[in-house]
Amino acid sequence: MDTQRTNWTLIALLWTTGLLAAAQFAKLTFTLDGFQAAYQNQPAPLAVSAVSIVGILGGAVAGFFVGKIGARRAVLWAVAMSAVVSLIQGQKMPFEWFMLTRVVEGLGHLLLVVALPTMMVALAKPSDKAVVMGIWGTFFGVGYALLALVVPEIEAWGGISAVYQAHGVLLALIFPLVWFAVPKVMTAGAKMPNFIALHRSIYANPRYFAPALGHGIYTSIFVALVAFLPNALDAVWLMPVLPLANLSGTFASGFIAKRVPASKLSIYGFAAGIVLFALLGLTGSVTVALLALISTGLTAGANFAAVPELNSEPQDQARANGAMAQLGNIGTFSGTPIFALVAGSVWGIAGVSVVICVAGAVIAGLAYRAARMSAV
Template sequence: MSASAETSVASRWDIVTVAMMTGILAGMQIGKVAPALPILRADLGLDLVTGGWVASLFTLAGAAVGALIGASADRIGPRRAARFSLLMLGIGSLWGGFSDGLTEIMLSRSVESLGFIGTAVSCPRLIVGAVAPKDRNLALGIWGTFVPAGMTIAMLMAPVAMPAIGWRGIWILNGCLALAMIAVLAWKTRNASWTPPDAAAAPMSPLQGLRLCLGRGGPWLLALTFFAYSMQYLSVTAWMPSFLMEARGLEYEIANYMAAAVVAANMIGNVLAGIMLGRGMTRQTVLLFAFAGMALCAAATYGPWFDTAPRIVAAILFSAIGGLIPGALMAATPVHAPATTLVGVVNGLMMQGSNIGALTGPPLIGAIVTFVGGWHGATWHALIFCLVGSVGAVLLGWRERKLDRA
């Protein structure tokens, strides 16, 4: 039975599930760093800025060539692209677990970054091809939870696993899980097809598809808006355990459980975005509400006004409200793709913007906190990029209204 979104009688939620499992594994490779960061910094004598680079280097490949990887994934097909991505995640994580120093950890994280961006661009293509059009917003909204879901699992595991197997054992375990997932993905999608209705057109090379997408305004606006979101969200979550331990005096285990709650809250917004869009709310409205909420909650988290408990509540709300943004943006990739065969290219360009923000955000926060001498400096970081994201949301809304009139 074809899983094409345009021709399938019913949505293949089993394929959506296995794509989600793949994405969650990729998200775990982000989440495993935050609990280990205080230990890594202590073991290797890293300052805040260098520690931020360890956290963010995972996004290097996506920041550098995300759109081209998306075009290549469209060319070879989502099944093969997803399997190759899992292979890169597995190799990178195992290499990091057996590494001898900071340089090897950095290099291994770069390999993992190839796997992450490959997963991020191929799995949505699996999902778009596996669900009926009426279920697309919901399915892609659910897909938007893959990063916070994976991060939450990794952060909840850390207080138990870290004393037992150390950070190296966590890296090795994650590598083995990624390699095992290759077989699960291959088996579950063995009889499915992702040939879209416009596939009869002359095939395009990755560079041709990339040029076509770069000539449209929508993909650029998706990338800009996701950049503004990731600049804040992954910066806050990567540093949350350190912030709670260093600035608020929490113990390691409590700090990581609270940080995991912050990350997990993001999934609420991811799913809610799909529901809101499905009920007729415009993408611009969802995005503007989310950026305004993130700005207020970031000020409450890092400003000088509250004790620890209200700050944690504000951080949880920051994450939950912010979750509306990836849910809304990921549901927009089919809207702004010039053809169904180019969904991966648009998604790759959007993820490139996201990964640039994730790559530069954590070290930038570390530099700001170091420069001003306190975590209150992170408030200005959030406010600036909420403003940038709001501009992107307004322009994206204008673009979609223009498409509706065409």
């Protein structure tokens, strides 16, 4: 690969693959009512979070596993596995079996969110790396926005089964494109470390865990806000708009990070969120809600851009991305059940968001400060 120029075509393909990774969460978020109707008296919201289980347990290991098999092979395995699982989910089955497919799907999701950004940044020249990671950071918001538009149409036509099958078909269609177009990134064959020692090494190094900490705190907000805030504001039309507001901030963060260190921009986003979510609780304003989502979008993109800022080598970036996956999955797993407790109240949602943003500004801020000092 010639990293003196950025391969935007391949980066676009990998980012598009990332949209299908985001759909692994979004397809359940936007079919939750139909899913609950199909599985009455079952804890349906856990089906959204179940994809996170593998990431929680193995996120930190994933970076090394990607290094062992190579990023290209990891993406191919993940796309193929995810396609098969999605097609299976389109069949009728007991709730327990469906939850099992979600856990398996979590393995594919984990490999994608670790390998894809590692490959994208490797395909970019140094001056474009922050922009590329800012673009990567939009994958979740764009994926949610697109599915918010198309899922109701597909569900009205063929039910929730058609939604899951359509996801599997799209994954199957993108597989040959990735197979033929994407080069090898990172030499395969790295040794897998001791599980306990690995976690100690990652979480003892702020250059690895600081972006992940910011990302995990952010993810505890995003999915829950998209799921619950539109109904609380009595504005269901916001469901596809909130992700768009979020990703506008995320996309902008990649360009802002060329002038402002991403490790600082993340904290600025949290600080703005504290003010905006407090105003949202007081006013119930849709405009303020959109501004709050833009601020969290800045934080989301900045956390991704901070990975190459603090880690120059692909192997180090893979480890940092593994920590991102682990703490990000903890955030998505815990956020939805927590916000469900206050789902009917704008003030309740805003209040929880304020507390989370305060934690982000303080805790992630200290971690980023330590990371910058260790990188000097």
